[in-house]
Amino acid sequence: MKAIVLRELGDPDKLVLESVPDPDPGPGGAVVRIRAAALNHRDAWIRRGQYAGIRLPIVLGSDGAGEVVAVGAGVDERLVGQSVVINPSLDWGTDDRAQGPAYHILGLPDDGTYAELVRVPAANLCPKPGSLSSEAAAAIPLAxxxxxxxxxxxxxxxxxxxxxxxxxxxxxxxxxxxxxxxxxxxxxxxxxxxxxxxxxxxxxxxxxxxxxxxxxxxxxxxxxxxxxxxxxxxxxxxxxxxxxxxxxxxxxxxxxxxxxxxxxxxxxxxxxxxxxxxxxSTMGTPREFGDMLTFFAQGGVTPVVDQVFPLADAAGAHRRMDQAGQFGKIVLSVGV
Ligand SMILES: NC(=O)c1ccc[n+]([C@@H]2O[C@H](COP(=O)([O-])OP(=O)(O)OC[C@H]3O[C@@H](n4cnc5c(N)ncnc54)[C@H](OP(=O)(O)O)[C@@H]3O)[C@@H](O)[C@H]2O)c1
Missing domain, CATH: 3.40.50.720 (NAD(P)-binding Rossmann-like Domain)
Incomplete structure (x- = not known):
């Protein structure tokens, strides 16, 4: 698959499109074919080296919407083919008041959504609100x-x-x-x-x-x-x-x-x-993610998409964020 791989910290031009091996769903996991991804300021902090726990190379990206193409052991096979949005809040833990020690966010240390395919825990997939385009749905998760x-x-x-x-x-x-x-x-x-x-x-x-x-x-x-x-x-x-x-x-x-x-x-x-x-306040629980999506499923709330860049121009998208040019979410369109 193609993915934007960050091998070196620095300017947006460090975000380079490469061919990399397809991910494997693994036990409890699913592979999603990403239709659209979105930027968060976190991605820019990481790219500049201003974030804790950086590992390189890394595929950035916490937000994504697409279709499930494979599931691993222990996951219901009926998930394959479904349109989903990804909850990037991984391993929140058992206490609603605060995340536990295993908590992490998709896109570091796990490879993220600036890619044609991403591996996530199946439990972090929610149905895409039907009325939304992939770009609008991808704008939602982290923010x-x-x-x-x-x-x-x-x-x-x-x-x-x-x-x-x-x-x-x-x-x-x-x-x-x-x-x-x-x-x-x-x-x-x-x-x-x-x-x-x-x-x-x-x-x-x-x-x-x-x-x-x-x-x-x-x-x-x-x-x-x-x-x-x-x-x-x-x-x-x-x-x-x-x-x-x-x-x-x-x-x-x-x-x-x-x-x-x-x-x-x-x-x-x-x-x-x-x-x-x-x-x-930081991110949120799986329950909050589901409750938040009902705002969109019920209608009446539409994400604000600032601009859509092709995946290959992730650098251009980052430049826009670095200049605080955006109003709303900067989105990457992936594949067809
Ligand atoms: N704790 C969490 O879970 C969590 C989650 C998401 C984001 N964050 C953090 O929250 C921040 C925003 O994230 P984001 O992804 O929404 O970023 P973003 O889309 O890049 O937005 C950053 C915005 O900061 C505003 N800004 C800059 N200087 C300001 C000032 N002096 N006073 C008020 N606003 C100012 C700008 O607003 P204008 O363009 O309108 O001037 C800019 O658009 C980042 O620091 C990010 O790391 C934390």
Missing amino acids: GLTAYRALVTRARLQAGETVLVTGIGGGVSTFALLFARHLGARVVVTSGSDSKLERARALGADGGVNYKSEGWGKAAQAMCQGGPDVIIDSAGRDAFPTLLEIIKPGGRLVTFGATTGSTATVEVRRIFWKQIAILG
């Missing part, structure tokens, strides 16, 4: 799961509340916007791009602020009518101190990423005086 757990399980978002989502151009952030609107919340967003703020409004955001403008925090607070009840943040260092200033007393701040840096100086006093709950 949709992360947004779902952050909003639903961790923040316990209620209809009528106001959510602030930072960096709306990001893959997870666009799902957070879609899900929060679906759940009946008001949504205010931030972005470094005015045109992305416009696009967010078209998707149902009630307002948006450019985080590169002076006083963006106060402007966002005013748009949230006194401050957000819930914040969904992945900016990290550059946003965190301001977010603690503007959140409503009793608010919940969910952090799932640190795109601008992981070390922030915060006023601890604000956290206890305002009774703020700071909630960490």
Whole structure:
């Protein structure tokens, strides 16, 4: 099969299409013929060598949709031929509150979805929501799961509340916007791009602020009518101190990423005086993955696909992510 193999860390041009051996399903596993894959910021962190536990060579990619072409021992053969999306959260463990020690994400250390074929545990396959194209379905898994757990399980978002989502151009952030609107919340967003703020409004955001403008925090607070009840943040260092200033007393701040840096100086006093709950969130459980997919199966929520690149141009897709050019998910089209 053909796959994008990363043999050396560095620029996007390190992502090279090669012929490699077909994977074997193995016991409990299945092989999926990938129709579309999608990028996550994780792939860029790994490519640049800014991620823990890197092994080379590696086929990147956590997101994929396609058809099952083979199953291993112990797996129901009726799975062969089915259209599926892959849950990239592998070996979560037994505690819903946090992943266990064996937890890992498809695309490192296991080879991922920037390939014509991928081997995954059969338990990580879910039926593709019928109404979605392969490209739209492939956009969902990692980002949709992360947004779902952050909003639903961790923040316990209620209809009528106001959510602030930072960096709306990001893959997870666009799902957070879609899900929060679906759940009946008001949504205010931030972005470094005015045109992305416009696009967010078209998707149902009630307002948006450019985080590169002076006083963006106060402007966002005013748009949230006194401050957000819930914040969904992945900016990290550059946003965190301001977010603690503007959140409503009793608010919940969910952090799932640190795109601008992981070390922030915060006023601890604000956290206890305002009774703020700071909630960490990472990926999600198999149950959350299934629940999240029902949003799409029921209709009413459609993934935001930014641009589709052919698999052979994974480097071009990575360049777009490196420049934060995207609004929503960057997708790779694989095969016919
Ligand atoms: N814990 C988890 O399970 C988990 C899961 C997924 C992702 N993550 C992390 O979450 C982050 C986002 O991932 P992704 O795949 O959605 O990335 P992505 O699609 O590349 O989005 C990154 C976004 O960050 C935004 N950004 C940059 N500087 C910012 C700032 N100063 N303030 C606010 N936003 C800023 C940009 O938004 P604009 O273009 O709108 O300016 C950009 O589009 C990454 O750090 C990733 O590693 C964690």
